[in-house]
Amino acid sequence: MPALSSLHLDRRLIDAARPARAGLRAAIGLGLAGGLLVILQALLLARIVNGVVFRHQSLRAVMPALIWLFALFILRAALTFLSEIAAHRAAAAVKTALRRALLSRIVTLGPAYAAGERSADLAATLTDGIEALEPFLARYLPQRALIALVPLAILATLFPIDWASGLVLAVSGPLIPLFMVFVGQQAEAINQRQWRQLLSMSAHLLDAVQGITTLKLFGRAREEIALIAQISDEYRRTTMASLRVAFLTSAVLEFFASLAIALVAVIFGARLLHGHAHFFAAFLVLLLVPEFFLPLRTLATHYHARMSALAAARRIFEVLDTVPASHRGTAVPPSGPIALSCRALEAGYEPGRPILRGIDCDFPAGRMSAIVGRSGAGKSSLAAAILGFIAPGEGTILVNGAPLAAFDRETWWRRLAYVPQTPRIFAGTIAENLRLARPDADEAALSAACRRALLLDVIESLPQGFATRLGEGGIGLSGGEIQRLALARAFLKDAPLLILDEATAHLDLETEALVAEAIADLVRGRTSILIAHRLATVRRADQILVMEAGHIAERGTHESLLARNGAYAALLKAVALPA
DSSP, X not given: OOOOOXXXXXXXXXXXXXXXXXXXXXXXXXXXXXXXXXXXXXXXXXXXXXXXXXXXXXXXXXXXXXXXXXXXXXXXXXXXXXXXXXXXXXXXXXXXXXXXXXXXXXXXXHHXXXXXXXXXXXXXXXXXXXXXXXXXXXXXXXXXXHHHHHHHHHHHHHHHHOHHHHHHHHHHTTHHHHHHHHHHHHHHHHHHHHHHHHHHHHHHHHHHHHTHHHHHHTTOHHHHHHHXXXXXXXXXXXXXXXXXXXXXXXXHHHHHHHHHHHHHHHHHHHHHHTTOSOHHHHHHHHHHHHHHHXXXXXXXXXXXXXXXXXXXXXXXXXXXXXXXXXXXXXXXXXXXXXXXXXXXXXXXXXXXXXXXXXXXXXXXXXXXXXXXXXXXXXXXXXXXXXXXXXXXXXXXXXXXXXXXXXXXXXXXXXXXXXEOSSOOXXXXXXXXXXXXXXXXXXXXXXXXXXXXXXXXXXXXXXXXXXXXXXXXXXXXXXXXXXXXXXXXXXXXXXXXXXEEESTTTTOOHHHHHHHHHHHHHHXXXXXXXXXXXXXXGSTTOXXXXXXXXXXXXXXXXXXXXXXXXXXXXXXXXXXXXXX
């Protein structure tokens, strides 16, 4: 994928902000109104001071002007507050939309894509990356519009009063944006490196937390801590380099602005001394000159936020621009029993590197099929292809005679239940984890599903029953209970197609027998595909497919394959399982 330039990222972020353009326009309009009030304030203040000092007006005479000046102060503060509110609400709407689009794209890309990325990288992009856009959206974009509006309004006011001062500002003002562009080119690489280091640090921290048991048992905890400390220190140094650039930018821009203000002051001072200028005009100009530079200086302050936002946006748009591996159809899968067929199927997780080669097989409706083979034979890859997680490079998968690629993936997934080798249990209650399969299920339905999965007695023994909270990964339940919870979800979903991938792996014999009993009940009357490395659970299958090196080496029933004395019989002998 080609690298995205800063200008292209700028345009992409502005395009992303289009749904919230009403809020941004409101923020800009309110900011412009506040800028125009500054001109009125300066006019009133100059008139008051000139009247009191040089015309010797009494306090009563200038009181109406003072009241108007105070009202303008209050109104300007209100406009500034409302502008901030409008900008931040618009930014919040854009962040929500981008986060939804990013998560939707990751879900669309599927587990095959997520498996090739670091989880902490994606999580940091979804959280910190999106949040890094707020200063750009809420402050930089409105301010970028205001530097073209407020200074022009002030110049339009100053030129009729004193063309020399207006000329000084017209020449010095553009120097600030030009300098920001120059500094931006230098700062971009630093901000990109800073963002990459943040993602790397997040990934290492997550790995360390998740693997703390392994690190401690192998005595590598201190080394991992030292590595994270080194990455953190590199991130600190890069952050300090970025801040140095930001501070240097602010200092230089302040110098330019102060030099221009001083030049105007010297010009007017000399003219006042020689009687070639009036105090009212001189004072008004000196009041407005700092306000001329204020939007430019504010933009410079937020220019560093732009660099940070572009660094985060690069990663965000990389994910959003990732094209799904296959065409996503829109057809609705059949509602009745499901029959599957694979024809000359070749598929893999990377283009040009197929794991499955020339797969031809059928999974009859309402029957139980088992897929067996040694580790790495392609069993789980075949399941991933049927699930729609990886796309066929060659050949096709048929659902009741229609290509799987023609079906809408979301609808297809609703037609099947999947129990993986390591089920994902989320932090939350048992009921919340069960209702992933059917959000509207009542407690009676939960109890029925858990009873069929041989888990109800365990749940009823817990003090809070279905309201019992589980830790991440199912902390609070044993491995066998987690597996039965996953089976209960499959019972609750009641889908016509069932895929079980090593559902009894890593279980002791007693727990495996309980889970196998629940599976026997679950597969009854459904199109079932049971993937197994341990062969005790596949004897009752209507057909057994034996895979070797990504292709089907044998097929048949348990008895017929034993009689053939081929690959299946060799697998049985390898695990010392009685025939």
